[in-house]
Amino acid sequence: MVQLSSAAAAVGLAGCSNALTNSGESDSDPTGTSEGADHSGDEDGHGDGGDEHSDDGGDEHSDDGHDDDGHGAVGEPTATAAVEMITTDDGGTHFAPHVARVETGGTVTWTLESGSHNAAAYHPDNDQPQLVPDGAEPWDSGMISEHGATFEHTFETEGVYHYYCMPHESTGMIGSVIVGEPDAHGQPALEGPPADKPEAVREKITELNEMCNEALGHGHD
Secondary structure: OHHHHHHHHHHHHHHHHHHHHHHHHHHHHHHHHHHHHHHHHHHHHHHHHHHHHHHHHHHHHHHHHHHHHOOOOOOOOEEEEEEEEEEOOOOOEEEEOOEEEEEEEEEEEEEEOOOOEOOEEOOHHHOOOOOOOOOOOOOEOOOEOOOOOEEEEEEOOOEEEEEEOHHHHHHOOEEEEEEOOOOOOOOHHHOOOOOOOOHHHHHHHHHHHHHHHHHOOOOOO
């Protein structure tokens, strides 16, 4: 009987010890859960940060979307290039992209997206100063008013070309075409805006010159 009582007491103590151990684990679990909640809050905070990053990224992307207005990096020469002629809802006008680039012998296609516009080279044949390479053929699309209508010009002479929309030149509707891999030095288009042009025209040509020089790997002189 004494032996049985001792054994029962031992079993009882073991059960009590296990119960205390389980209770300790249970106490630690809420602590872990609380830490997990805090960690989850950190993740939520990170999520907020992610949202902020996303917002920043969205804004940057939106600014890049503003590249649709013609700003943006100029790529490598390609066989063909497309340029849109645009009048915006607020009455602004522009070529998009501002600077197109094709291989020597490449073709640029202008498409009327909205409004009425033309695309004409800065060339004496168009009663304009020469802002195209020496010996280059000038072009003038004539006024285009039908949505989706196109005009094409093939560029046989390597170099930098500036062109304009006749009715909107004074508001800065001017664009450029880089043909091939020309040396930026000696390009009439990059020698500086004509002194007799309005300030808005001079500013736009200066902006285009900077874009073209950057595309050709030359600092603005």
